[in-house]
Amino acid sequence: MGGDKKRSKGLPEYLELQRTHVHCGPDVNKHTTTFTSANVFEPLCIDNSWNLEAFKSDLQIEVNHLDDEVMEFDLIGVDPAIANALRRILLAEVPTVAIEHVFMINNTSIMQDEVLSHRLGLVPLRVDPKLFDFKLAEEAPSEKNTVVFKLDVRCTRQGTRLINDKVTSNMLQWMPAGSQLPEETSCRFTQGQAHLVPSQQEQKGKKFMAPVHEDILLTKLRPGQCIQLEAHAVKGIGKTHAKWSPVATAWYKLLPEVVLLTDDVPESVAKTLLDAAPGLFVRKPDGKLAVTNARHHEKHLEKVRVLLDQEAIAQVVQYRKRKDHFIFTIESTGILPPDVLFEQALSILHDKAEQLANKL
Amino acid sequence: MAQAMEEDVPDQFFGTTFQIDEEDHTLANSLRFFLNKNPHVSFCGYSMPHPSEELVNLRVQTSGRISASKALRTACEDLKDASNHTLSTFQKAVKAKRERDQQQQQQQQQQQ
Numbered sequence: 001m002g003g004d005k006k007r008s009k010g011l012p013e014y015l016e017l018q019r020t021h022v023h024c025g026p027d028v029n030k031h032t033t034t035f036t037s038a039n040v041f042e043p044l045c046i047d048n049s050w051n052l053e054a055f056k057s058d059l060q061i062e063v064n065h066l067d068d069e070v071m072e073f074d075l076i077g078v079d080p081a082i083a084n085a086l087r088r089i090l091l092a093e094v095p096t097v098a099i100e101h102v103f104m105i106n107n108t109s110i111m112q113d114e115v116l117s118h119r120l121g122l123v124p125l126r127v128d129p130k131l132f133d134f135k136l137a138e139e140a141p142s143e144k145n146t147v148v149f150k151l152d153v154r155c156t157r158q159g160t161r162l163i164n165d166k167v168t169s170n171m172l173q174w175m176p177a178g179s180q181l182p183e184e185t186s187c188r189f190t191q192g193q194a195h196l197v198p199s200q201q202e203q204k205g206k207k208f209m210a211p212v213h214e215d216i217l218l219t220k221l222r223p224g225q226c227i228q229l230e231a232h233a234v235k236g237i238g239k240t241h242a243k244w245s246p247v248a249t250a251w252y253k254l255l256p257e258v259v260l261l262t263d264d265v266p267e268s269v270a271k272t273l274l275d276a277a278p279g280l281f282v283r284k285p286d287g288k289l290a291v292t293n294a295r296h297h298e299k300h301l302e303k304v305r306v307l308l309d310q311e312a313i314a315q316v317v318q319y320r321k322r323k324d325h326f327i328f329t330i331e332s333t334g335i336l337p338p339d340v341l342f343e344q345a346l347s348i349l350h351d352k353a354e355q356l357a358n359k360l
Numbered sequence: 361m362a363q364a365m366e367e368d369v370p371d372q373f374f375g376t377t378f379q380i381d382e383e384d385h386t387l388a389n390s391l392r393f394f395l396n397k398n399p400h401v402s403f404c405g406y407s408m409p410h411p412s413e414e415l416v417n418l419r420v421q422t423s424g425r426i427s428a429s430k431a432l433r434t435a436c437e438d439l440k441d442a443s444n445h446t447l448s449t450f451q452k453a454v455k456a457k458r459e460r461d462q463q464q465q466q467q468q469q470q471q472q
Contacts, residue, residue, distance in 0.1 A: 038399040050397035052441050061449050063457035073453065081393035082442060088386045339454045343447060350443040352387045356380065357436035360429055 009046050021320040022254065026309040034079055034323055063339075071338035075252070075326040082349075083252055083326045089345040090250040092238040095134075096335050097127040097147060099243075100236065103185050105228040109167075111219040119219070120151075120231050121243045123169050124212040124333040127233065131196050135234045141179075141187035147209065147233040148175040148187065155221035165221055170214035172231065181230060212334035246341050248331040255325035256301055258294040259318045265289045269312050276303045294319075295327075375421040376428035381414065388416040394435035394442075400425045 011019060023030040035041070038049035058077035065072040075083060102117040109116070127147055135145035149172045155164045176196075178189030197208050221227070238245030258280060265273075270289040273281045277300035284290045294301060301319065308314045330338040380388065388406040395404040403421040420428040 036393055036396045038397050038401070047399075048397070049399045050394060050438050052438070052445075055442060056445055059445060059449055061446075061453040063453045066454065066457050066461070073450075078442075078446070079393050081389045082446075085386045085390045088384075093386070339450075342450060346443045346447040346450065349386075349390070350440050350447075352383070353391075353436040353439040353443070356383075356387070356391075357433055357440075360433050360436075 009041065009048070011041065011044065011046060017320075020323055021257070022323055024305055024308075024319040024321065025314075026305060026307075036079065036081075066339060068337055069332050069334055070329070071332075071342070072327065072329045074255070075328050077324055078326070079324065080326075083328070085349055086342070086345050087250050087252060087328075089348050090247050090330060090341055091245055093348055094246045094336075094341055094344050095129045095235050095237050096244050096246045096333075097125055097129050097132060097233050097235050098241075099123065099125070099149070099231045100234045101141075101185070101232040103181060103230045103232070105181075105230070107227050107229065108225045109219050109221050109227055110225075116219055116227070116229075120172075121241070123172070123216055123218075124335050125233055126206060126208050126210060126212045126335055128196075128198075128208075129235050129336075132235045134236070141185065141232060141234075143178065143189040143191055143193055145234055146178075146187055147193070148179050149173060149231040149233065150175050150180070151227055151229050151231065153221065154226035155223050157223040162223060165223075167218045167221060167227060168214065169211035169216035169218060171218075172211055174209045175230075176209070179230060179232070185230065185232065187232060246333060246335055247338075248333055250328075250330045250341075252326040252328040254321035254323065255327060256294040256298065257320050257322065258291050258301070258304060259320070260289065260291050260316060261318055262316050263288065265316050266312065269316055272307065272310075272313065273304075273317065276300070276307055280304070291317075373428055374424050375419075378418045378420065378428075378432060380416050380418060383416055384408065384414070385416075388418055390439055391418060391432070391435045394438040395420055395431060397438070398431055398434060401431050 009016070009019070017023075018031040019035050022032050035048060038047070041048050055077065060074070060076040062074040062076075063071070064074065099117075099120045102113075102120055104113050104117075107113055107116065111119075125147070132147070133145045135141065139145065151167070151172055153164045153167050153171055155162060157163075176192050176194040178192070179185045179187040182188050193209075197203075219227070236244040265288070270281075270283075273289065274283070277297060280292060280294060280297035280300045282290050282292060304317065304319050308317065308319060330341060332338045332341055336344075385408070388408075392404055392406055395401050400422050401420060402423045404419065406416050406418045408416050418432070420431050422428055422431050426434075
């Protein structure tokens with residue numbers, strides 16, 4: 001890593017290694033904690049307190065993969081406390097819009113009302129949460145906090161074919177003018193929502209105010225059965241219910257490193273390593289053993305870990321992980337692109353700190 | 361949404377437990393990190409008394425140079441600075457990635 005030298009605090013080499021790396025062993029990992037206390041290196045006259053300028057020069061972000069749904073990036077130079085806070089916010093606190101209330105008019109399918117309602121809630125809807133307010137429990141539904149969908153399907157027989165025997169998510173019809181049953185749902189719009197659909201240009205071929213995926217199977221019908229319902233979607237967060245979570249999942253792992261501790265690896269050990277992890281270990285032209293980037297050989301890493309059980313191997317190979325290098329992956333449900341999600345997570349973390357500071 | 365309550369309000373307290381409502385490990389652990397990074401903080405830790413109660417207790421004890429509230433305010437500022445800087449770095453990284461992808465696409469089209 002390029003920043004290695006810069007980040008080093010002038011500690012003795014063995015301490016520096018304990019500070020920056022988790023040392024992986026066959027049955028236990030060592031030096032897993034981060035040294036966060038400001039005074040931890042005081043006996044060595046080394047300051048470990050927070051330093052914004054140092055943070056700014058150390059922080060690196062490198063995007064490895066980015067598309068509409070998945071993103072992988074390297075987040076280098078932060079503490080697990082921050083990386084984990086961001087992960088937790090992505091899972092539980094970035095808002096989306098999902099179906100919350102279902103008003104059944106008729107349901108003669110074999111699926112019970114509550115089961116169907118639950119399934120409807122889990123359908124990701126491409127609705128921009130920024131355009132809506134959170135609906136408080138005591139608040140009446142209105143165009144500011146509710147999106148109304150209608151589902152009206154009846155299964156019929158046409159010759160030998162069945163029409164509408166599968167009820168899929170694309171059958172959910174958006175009702176920009178609001179509820180058709182204002183008496184029952186107490187949902188009254190004073191103005192329509194048609195203007196909330198982004199312009200053709202901004203849509204980029206995606207359908208807005210509709211389910212992200214058209215082909216989610218909600219239930220099946222037999223001829224004569226029908227479903228008529230109105231579904232009201234509201235804004236919420238994953239902490240309340242996972243249906244509002246904007247990510248399929250979001251996770252990180254530490255950057256793995258495998259290092260040879262000596263140049264002269266005994267031939268028997270070299271052979272074992274080459275057999276166990278070909279590609280990770282290679283032979284240089286001069287016949288000596290060399291190790292390549294561990295990151296690209298993740299399948300072999302657990303094999304290396306097991307081999308560390310043998311004294312002869314543990315003496316020449318070290319398997320370790322950088323404590324401040326996170327390989328972060330965000331899998332969006334498709335409602336919002338993953339880079340937008342991470343930006344929102346950061347601003348939510350910022351707002352949390354600001355709100356607390358204002359209360360002090 | 362966060363509601364902070366100090367057991368004792370005055371600013372000259374060096375050991376204070378802050379009860380932060382409607383927050384969890386997300387904020388408490390981040391603050392604990394920044395508080396520990398403050399050389400004037402002699403102890404800092406947090407606990408969640410019960411998983412179904414939405415609150416955390418954050419204990420801050422200082423060495424006497426600054427008050428506990430001041431230490432917590434500083435931690436909040438540090439957290440804000442860190443997230444602001446991470447945001448701008450992230451946006452730059454995404455922009456760079458988009459440009460790289462675009463160049464690659466153009467090169468592929470030219471080759472075809």
